[in-house]
Amino acid sequence: MKKILLNTIKLAAIASVLSLSSCNKFIDILPVGYGQIPTALSDYEALLRDEYGNHRTDITQAVLLLNDKFETSGNLNYYPLYKANYNWNESADRIALNNADEGTYYNMYTGINTSNLIIGKAAGTTGGTDAQKAELIAQAKVLRAFDYDILANYYADTYEEANAGTKLSVPLILSADIGAPYTQVSIKELYDFMLKDINEAIPALGATSATVLHPNLGSANALKARILLQMGRYAEALAAANEALKYNDKLFDWTTFYNTYKTQIEAVNVYSNAPSPMGFNYVENYYFRHGSSSNAGREQSIRVDRATRFEQGDARFASRWKLRTVGADTYYTSITTGYFNVGGLTTTEVYLIKAECQARLNDVPGAMSTLNMVRVKRIFAANYAPLSATNTIEAVKLIQRTKRNELILGITPFADTRRLNKDANYAVTLSKTEGGQALTLTPNSRMWTMPFPQGASKNPGNGTIKQNVDK
Known part of the structure; x- marks a missing residue:
């Protein structure tokens, strides 16, 4: 120490x-x-x-374990800990x-x-x-x-x-x-x-x-909601989420952003297309925190198999990553540059905390309404349809799909996966094929x-x- x-x-x-x-x-x-x-x-x-x-x-290491990012073979060979978690x-x-x-x-x-x-x-x-x-x-x-x-x-x-x-x-x-x-x-x-x-x-x-x-009342209540959700204290977490939303309830419209930069985003073999909207002035910010670096740059690349878990027509994904092949590697590379609030607190997270708490407290229609408030700002109009659920389990699974995609590369998907792995209704076994070998990570693995x-x-x-x- x-x-x-x-x-x-x-x-x-x-x-x-x-x-x-x-x-x-x-x-x-x-x-x-x-x-x-x-x-x-x-x-x-x-x-x-x-x-x-x-x-x-x-x-x-948390992002590597989730396989939410693409890692180069060079890094895997050079860093044994990277390889252990990634595979x-x-x-x-x-x-x-x-x-x-x-x-x-x-x-x-x-x-x-x-x-x-x-x-x-x-x-x-x-x-x-x-x-x-x-x-x-x-x-x-x-x-x-x-x-x-x-x-x-x-x-x-x-x-x-x-x-x-x-x-x-x-x-x-x-x-x-x-x-x-x-x-x-x-x-x-x-x-x-x-x-x-x-x-x-x-x-x-x-x-x-x-x-x-500098934390304020919005960020304090957002963090409180996150912690209470982790503890399973859903009514209190819902109250804290609602309190945070009193101070900021804005959601960024990624469909508009995509259309603004559509020409550059869709240009063939062009991989630097737009400024990051997720910087210090991001309308969703409660509290800004960098990832591993505090320098301006690009986000981490995404695995091809991880990209398939985004909803069809997800403008947020399409605005941030683009399929690319370099040598033997194919992955989704970052196409925005600047600063990214991947480590802080945003309204999106609070809306999705609220949605899960509503579902856990048996307000399934309310939970889906809250979830769709986020989705309508993300999914292209041609692909968008409001989601519905018939029970709490179905609702939480749909909320988590969106949450893991929205907050990718931050700590929350890792924390949520660990939390939900303790419940057989939500536990997931991760699987992939790497180098021709089938690999799995079970919900009860010590590696979490x-x-x-x-x-x-x-x-x-x-x-x-x-x-x-x-x-």
Whole structure:
């Protein structure tokens, strides 16, 4: 665990000299100069804005395990852990292989360290009103809960009420001090803590915030809805989703976007067609978060067999990916460039949380109406027809089809698949043919929980870490 603190020394506690190399793209602000000790509220607010350190989520192994992206043979051969997850190798010792793929773990704890620093020190700063200080602390609590939710759904088993109190989750660190003690808490304790952070934050948050990197009431309630859905507390999750939608209920019209760029999109052998609409100003944003990088670029490529699971006439898919063959590889390549909110919170996710909660609470017509509100903005008019369902199981399956496609390349499809795999009504066995070999990943596979990286487990610092998987 010492490595976490060494990796985050650039965001160190007040007792240490602070030196931060900022990679901001959204707001290019260096929080404080080299050798300065932050004392003003504006210094801590600037720390929160650091995109590279605090608003970046690398969940590569989860996306590989789902086979939601196309991976090159070169990467599979070079990175044994990639190959193990991508090809569902149950015999692979992923603990031994996870000696370098540490981004998910340390990126999240870097953000947590920043949040802990703000929570612990912002109230005593100079400048700013008490309300402004309380708001910044509240924003840090939401971001801390967000980071812990990623960790919980990556390195620990999914939440199940029957065993959440006895299974271990991840280290709960509440201080930015170097050498601070910590405890690897149970899954239940971590989920309760995340909800506590959010509920404490909500009274101090505003309906709007300084930037899309600063949580507000919409993003806090959206995150609350996500966590409550993971816990199976459907009535509460529905209430939180409805509360989030009070602050933003907009949906982007992908059919209009496609028609705007149709000539370029349909041009033969042209693979750079349009600017990404999913950046900082995306109308669906509650909170923006990058994927593995904070640089402008393209999205990850999609496997051909994964592309078949999108609905026919899906304008969102057609606007973002295009079939391409390079040498022996055929895949769907990204055709938009810019920034992509694949790691944050959007209205689409909240609508689909709402839809599942309505279905679970036996309001199947209401659930399908909510689902179709999203679909009508995605499916070309020639292909669109409202969906209906006769029961909860049928409705949830249709909602999940849309949700997995809408939120592809983010953590939510992985978290949802793990959650639903615990219910025989929704559990799925993934299958594919790779190199002429038939491969499968079962719902009860140990591979659905990622091992802690060796850097963490071998250097636990002032605490202990127990692996949540056997290999």
